[in-house]
Amino acid sequence: MNFISLFDVIGPNMIGPSSSHTAGAVAIALLARKMFQEEVRKVTFTLYESFAKTYRGHGTDRALLGGTLGFSPDDRRIPDAFQIADELGVAYSFVADEETKTNHPNTVDILLENGEGHTLSVRGESIGGGKIKIVRINGIDVEFTGEYSTLIVKHTDKPGVIAYVTQCLSECAVNIAFMRVFREEKGAVAYAVVESDEEITDHVLEKIGKNQWIEEHMLIQM
């Protein structure tokens, strides 16, 4: 069982009204934005099940957009997210999909676009109390929470790539707390997700980027 902190009970500090439908929604979108690492010009949110049914009354729409703009769950600007996005010229739209069944009732797909052809699609689940999971990146099933420093490496599924990634981390003295590899099929696109208790130095990225089978990497600091 994970450690339950005092501040999991007296907390989180959050914009209301719902930890799952508001605070969790902000957290998913904020994580997606950190993964994108580029300016967001356009964002499309597809909401499923409970999110699709009750998103307006819980401010889930403003929460998601706020997270995309870089706001944390306790940011008082969240209620004004529509206006702020308009001022910044970020286009946004919401699709309520009440038909498709998902693994968790509070699920959202976020499609981020930079306006120059670069896109990122992320599926997140709000699992209660403001806690979240990212469960899909660009169509590939993954699983991580963003509670640790997280390195995501997109690569081709070839022998030695994972060994190369762990070698780079070891050289930079990064202690791996959790590591998992996800792939669509043998030899195709795969994602390695590394989580660490401490900061993962940017220096790791330079090394990792040198491998021919590694296409992209994203680093989310704790």
Add this chain to the structure above:
Amino acid sequence: MDFLNAETLLECCRKQNIPISGAMLARETSLGSCTKESVAERLEKAVQIMRDASHDPIENPKTSIGGLIGGEAQKVRRYAEANGSICGSSLTKAISYGMAVLEVNATMGLIVAAPTAGSAGVVPGVLLALQEEYELSDETLERGLLNAGAIGYILMRNASVSGAEAGCQAEVGAASAMAAGAAVEMLGGTPEMSFHAASLALSNLLGLVCDPIAGLVEAPCQSRNAIGVANAFTCAQLALSGVTHPVPFDEMAEAMYKVGRTLPFELRETAMGGNAGTPTGCALNCGKCK
């Protein structure tokens, strides 16, 4: 140092001769890899948010996103000022604070979930009103939050604080148990008394269903926070007077969880039964939510 339930926590308190708040602080600093100073700093921040949320709607009421609530905290305060209060000044103040927090929450304002957003009014309502009425220090208030945190942690670990899982008894019920235990410590009661207060509080709200109209965290959530406050006051008063509950807290926590699991789906946050399932509740759902 760690404790997994009320029994081991009480043993800890007895052996080391420390209050519940002291044991919770020791747990946080030893396992949560933070210092006493950083815990105090975060608690101070939480208190500030709680204070703002308890007071703002009394001065500046706003209508909620769903339109079901807004202005109640101010009404309670104004009536009491003009006509005196049935509940007495401490409890009336605590109720108005608790309702104010829910109003802030329902208007997309900043709150501290304690333990959840829907039950966020109970702990600040009780603790802030007691601080003012008894002129207690901020340090005492923070000890109250640590005590409430210990009780909430045990419920989160061994039972549930989710309305979807175990009904409102797990949200407002848990918050009320937390606030009752904290009030006892703040007013000089023993750790055992705190847990009697918490057990009584859980017992009194056992079976309370989660039936939010239109699925919104507005009504009946706001007035349930008021009743959570009143229940905490009553149970703290009982425990401080030496009244005990025959069932120990750990068994009450398990009982609450078991009752929660037997609640039908319609009464666990689905907005299908209880208040939400009445013809009026359904009509409000179609009118406000779609």
